[in-house]
Amino acid sequence: MDAPPPPPPQPPPESFPTAVSAAAHVADDPLTSPYASMNSYCHDLSTLQDLACRGAWRTIVDKVARSRSLSLLSKPHEHLIYLTFNLLSLVKLRRYSDAQQELRTLDDDLDSKQYLCESYPDHYPNHKSGSMVPFALRWLHAHLPFTLGDRQLALDRLYTLLHFIRDKKLSRNRDSTSEVSLSLWKKREQFVVNTIISHHLPEGVQGMFVFVEGGDKQK
Structure with a gap:
């Protein structure tokens, strides 16, 4: 009777921790799976979304x-997401000074x-x-100075945000960007444009809509 084949060679013991650690990192990376749940x-996150939809600030x-x-x-992007929900809630509750402290x-440079x-x-x-910075955080960063009476700083940040959308999201890599993503960023662009207009209209600047919509397209 033939002897059974020898078992396959095992890796040396010291290689196991490295392999396990690498596998754990891959499995624990929430940004690699587009089909992951909100909570993963x-x-x-699903609870925060539900509370926000119900206005439970x-x-x-x-x-x-x-x-x-x-x-x-435990992860940097989680801290940013929770900060965004907290900041939005404080603004909704009109606790503007607390929102400013948050x-x-x-870092004032969100592209840091x-x-x-x-x-x-x-x-x-x-x-x-x-970037891990949610769009809502960028918008709140631009909008908050207006609630504290600093209209000019709010406008400066809104124009910076508009430039960010048009230059980094709508002008570059269009071929590699999905239609869903482009549509979303176009809606965000219009949202920022409308916010800028709302800040200008009390000053009687009726022609600002034309400037914002078409000014950067002129050569």
């Missing part, structure tokens, strides 16, 4: 505070390297380069 992308503020105190947010915890996925390879090993 960010801790309890005080509950969101309490939930964000609790999640932070219990250290439930915003001051961020600290907000790029590639700055955190341990957290996002397989994710392509790009």
Whole structure:
């Protein structure tokens, strides 16, 4: 009777931790799977979405505070998402000074390297380069000065945001951008344009719509 074949060679023991760690990083990267659930992308995100849809702003503020105190947010993008919900809730509650304090915890330059996925390879090993800053956070960053009486700073930031949308999202890499994404960014562009107009109209600048819509297209 023939002897059974020898078992396949095993890797040396020291290689197991490396392999397990690598697999854990890949499986734990929430930005690599487009089919992941909302909660796998960010801790309890579905609850935040539901509370926001119901206008439960005080509950969101309490939930964000609790999640932070219990250290439930482990990744940089989760902190930004929770900060965005908290900031929006404070604005909705007209707690503008508190919202300003929350915003001051961020770098004023939202395009800073600290907000790029590639700055955190341990957290996002397989994710392509790009910003983690939600659009809502960019808009709130631009809008908040207006609520505090600094209309000019708000306008400056809104125009910067409009330039960001047109230059980085609508003008570049159109061939590699999906129609769904382009449509979304066009809607965001119009939203920012309308916000700019709303800030100008009280001053009687009726022609600003023409300038914003077509001024940057003129040669």
